[in-house]
Amino acid sequence: MMWNGYGMGGWGMAVMLVSSLVFWTLLVGGAVLLYRAWRDSPKSAGPSSAEQQLGERYARGEIDDQEYRHRLTVLKR
Numbered sequence: 001m002m003w004n005g006y007g008m009g010g011w012g013m014a015v016m017l018v019s020s021l022v023f024w025t026l027l028v029g030g031a032v033l034l035y036r037a038w039r040d041s042p043k044s045a046g047p048s049s050a051e052q053q054l055g056e057r058y059a060r061g062e063i064d065d066q067e068y069r070h071r072l073t074v075l076k077r
Contacts, residue, residue, distance in 0.1 A: 050075050051072065051075055054068065054071055054072060054075065
């Protein structure tokens with residue numbers, strides 16, 4: 001190994017270290033982004049049930065308490 005001749009000097013080692021850190025950061029970051037996209041994607045389990053949709057409308061304030069209870073009893077019949 002030649003320290004001052006044709007071997008890799010201090011700058012070469014620094015560039016190699018930085019480039020490997022960038023590579024692994026991009027690889028792990030890409031894997032995390034893919035996992036989050038897969039986890040947050042809507043599942044194809046079909047449409048939500050009518051009771052769930054009614055509960056969501058009630059939570060958003062689109063319908064009042066009386067209308068919610070009336071529609072819920074109609075759905076459960």
